[in-house]
Amino acid sequence: MIVDLGTGDGRAVLARAAAEPCAFVIGIDANAAAMAESSRRAARGRGARRLTNTWFGVESAEALPGPLADVASTVTVVMPWGSLLRGVLGLEAAVLVGIASIVAPAGRVEILASVTPKDAFVGLASLDGDAEAVIAGAWAVVGFELVSMRPATAGDLQAARSSWARRLGDRTAWRIELVRRR
Numbered sequence: 001m002i003v004d005l006g007t008g009d010g011r012a013v014l015a016r017a018a019a020e021p022c023a024f025v026i027g028i029d030a031n032a033a034a035m036a037e038s039s040r041r042a043a044r045g046r047g048a049r050r051l052t053n054t055w056f057g058v059e060s061a062e063a064l065p066g067p068l069a070d071v072a073s074t075v076t077v078v079m080p081w082g083s084l085l086r087g088v089l090g091l092e093a094a095v096l097v098g099i100a101s102i103v104a105p106a107g108r109v110e111i112l113a114s115v116t117p118k119d120a121f122v123g124l125a126s127l128d129g130d131a132e133a134v135i136a137g138a139w140a141v142v143g144f145e146l147v148s149m150r151p152a153t154a155g156d157l158q159a160a161r162s163s164w165a166r167r168l169g170d171r172t173a174w175r176i177e178l179v180r181r182r
């Protein structure tokens with residue numbers, strides 16, 4: 001089971017569910033309105049175009065797991081903002097605990113994130129320098145190991161099918177991959 005957390009308009013969920021019919025792909029976002037059209041499209045299609053392997057849920061990362069405890073083999077978090085961004089960067093414990101609670105043992109978290117100086121996170125105005133150690137340390141507390149952290153390639157951004165990645169301009173996005181210890 002794949003969970004796209006902070007899915008926004010949910011298009012990435014539809015694309016992945018169509019490309020991977022054997023996977024069940026869940027989109028979660030705190031904002032219901034953004035996902036509504038994708039949720040309707042998944043249900044509305046006829047015959048082979050109907051996606052029976054998706055589900056959309058309205059929830060904030062802080063309130064997880066609900067029914068999703070330990071279910072996800074992969075959680076993707078793409079171009080997060082606000083508390084979700086702070087959480088994946090290790091600056092908001094409740095978000096980190098929420099995400100960790102839905103990942104199955106040995107499951108993965110794949111993050112594509114960027115920050116701008118105006119995000120003004122203490123010590124994390126950019127994601128180079130000490131950020132990797134801060135992020136690795138925060139995720140270790142909830143039982144995860146940092147597998148890799150590197151600038152995202154054009155291929156990474158394309159594969160994520162993010163509606164927001166197109167707005168990056170010349171900012172660097174970082175690809176961060178973590179695995180839950182057994």
Ligand SMILES: C[S@@+](CC[C@H](N)C(=O)[O-])C[C@H]1O[C@@H](n2cnc3c(N)ncnc32)[C@H](O)[C@@H]1O
Nearest residue numbers: 006007008030031060061078079084162163164
């Ligand atoms: C910039 S959009 C990215 C949407 C999508 N992943 C994409 O790349 O097109 C960030 C999304 O994160 C969601 N979000 C922010 N904080 C959240 C939280 N604490 N829990 C759940 N969703 C959150 C917002 O509602 C928004 O839809």
